[in-house]
Amino acid sequence: MFWAVSLTALAGVGLYGRHRAAHPAVGGIKNRPTAPISAPESAKTTITPQPARDISQAQPEPISHITASGITETSLPKIGAPNTPATAMALPQPNSAAAPPTDRPALAVVMQGIGYSDTLTQIALAKLPAPVALGISPYVDDISDLIQRARSQGREVFVTLPMQSAHPEHVDEGPHALGYGNTEMQDRQELQWCLDRAAGATGLTDVSENGDDQSNGGYATTLDFAPIAEIMASHNLLYLAGSPDDGRQTKGMTATNWLNGDTDAATLDANLAALLPSASNPAPRILLMVGPLTPVAIQHLSDWLKGPAAKAFTLVPPSTFTDDGQTTNKQAEAAQISGAKSL
Incomplete structure (x- = not known):
C-alpha cells in the first residue's frame, strides 16, 4: 500500500512538471518588469529632434555684429484663428509691423528646407541667429x-503652401496641392489640411526649398487664389x-532675392558679397x-552674418516688412538688387 501511494504521488508531480514545461512563457514574461533598452553605441551620435523643453541646450550663437530689431516673443504674430487645433501653441497678439531701421539697410533671411534632415536642422537651429x-x-x-522648437527660440516660421506651379509638367507639389483642376471645395480642403499642419506658424509661403515657382502662371497668380488668400488672412x-x-494682394511680405544653397562655397560667398549696399545699389x-x-x-x-560685411545691415525678422499687399510690387521693386533673380 505504501509503495502504491508513493508511485501515484510521483506520477502526479511528473505530469505537473510536463504541464509547466509546455507553457514556459505565460507567467514569467507577463509579470516581469521591462528593463530600459540602452541605445546602441552608434546611435549615441545621431542627432534627432528634441522636444521644446530641451531647446535651451541648443540656443543660437551670440551675434556680435548684428542686432535684431525688437526680437521678443511679443513681437511675433499670433496664430489664434478659427479651425486651429486646440493643441497649437498659444502665441501673443501681433504688434503692428516694426519700422525698418533707417541708419542701415534692413536684412531679413528665410532658410528653406528645414526638417528633411534631422542633423542639418539641428545645426541650423544652433548656428543661425534668431x-x-x-x-x-x-x-x-x-x-x-519643429514649429514649437523654432518659436521657442524667437524665430518666425513660414510653412510652404503646396500649389500648382507655373510649370506643372516639371514640378510635383504632392498629394495636397491646390490647383491641378481642383474644385473650389477641394482647394479649400487642401488649404485646411495645410492650416492644420501649420498651427503655430507665422505664416504661409509659396516658396519651397527649390525657390519660387509661382511667377508667370502659377496657382497663386490666378483668380482662384483670391478666396484662399482671404481664408489665410x-x-x-x-x-x-x-x-x-506673384502679385500678392494679402497681408504679408515679398522676397527680393533668392540664394541657391546647393552650390560651392566660393559661389555662396560671392553671392552674399553681392548683397552689400553701394552707391548704385542702395x-x-x-x-x-x-x-x-x-x-x-x-x-x-x-x-x-557674424562677419564684418554684415555690419552694413541690421538683421530683422521677415515680419518687419509686413504690408497689406496693395503696394507690394512697387516696394519690392525698389528694394531689389538684381531684379529678384536667383543669385
Whole structure:
C-alpha cells in the first residue's frame, strides 16, 4: 500500500512538471518588469529632434555684429484663428509691423528646407541667429515639433503652401496641392489640411526649398487664389510671396532675392558679397530666401552674418516688412538688387 501511494504521488508531480514545461512563457514574461533598452553605441551620435523643453541646450550663437530689431516673443504674430487645433501653441497678439531701421539697410533671411534632415536642422537651429526665419514643408513628419522648437527660440516660421506651379509638367507639389483642376471645395480642403499642419506658424509661403515657382502662371497668380488668400488672412497668417511677379494682394511680405544653397562655397560667398549696399545699389531692404538646406549654406551664411560685411545691415525678422499687399510690387521693386533673380 505504501509503495502504491508513493508511485501515484510521483506520477502526479511528473505530469505537473510536463504541464509547466509546455507553457514556459505565460507567467514569467507577463509579470516581469521591462528593463530600459540602452541605445546602441552608434546611435549615441545621431542627432534627432528634441522636444521644446530641451531647446535651451541648443540656443543660437551670440551675434556680435548684428542686432535684431525688437526680437521678443511679443513681437511675433499670433496664430489664434478659427479651425486651429486646440493643441497649437498659444502665441501673443501681433504688434503692428516694426519700422525698418533707417541708419542701415534692413536684412531679413528665410532658410528653406528645414526638417528633411534631422542633423542639418539641428545645426541650423544652433548656428543661425534668431532673426533668421525658417521655411518648412507641410509634408515634414515632425512639423509640429519643429514649429514649437523654432518659436521657442524667437524665430518666425513660414510653412510652404503646396500649389500648382507655373510649370506643372516639371514640378510635383504632392498629394495636397491646390490647383491641378481642383474644385473650389477641394482647394479649400487642401488649404485646411495645410492650416492644420501649420498651427503655430507665422505664416504661409509659396516658396519651397527649390525657390519660387509661382511667377508667370502659377496657382497663386490666378483668380482662384483670391478666396484662399482671404481664408489665410482670417486665420491671422502672413503670406510670404516668392517674387513681385506673384502679385500678392494679402497681408504679408515679398522676397527680393533668392540664394541657391546647393552650390560651392566660393559661389555662396560671392553671392552674399553681392548683397552689400553701394552707391548704385542702395537696397533699403532685402528679404533673402536661402535654399535648399545644405551644410555649406548653413556654415557660410552663419559666418557671413557674424562677419564684418554684415555690419552694413541690421538683421530683422521677415515680419518687419509686413504690408497689406496693395503696394507690394512697387516696394519690392525698389528694394531689389538684381531684379529678384536667383543669385
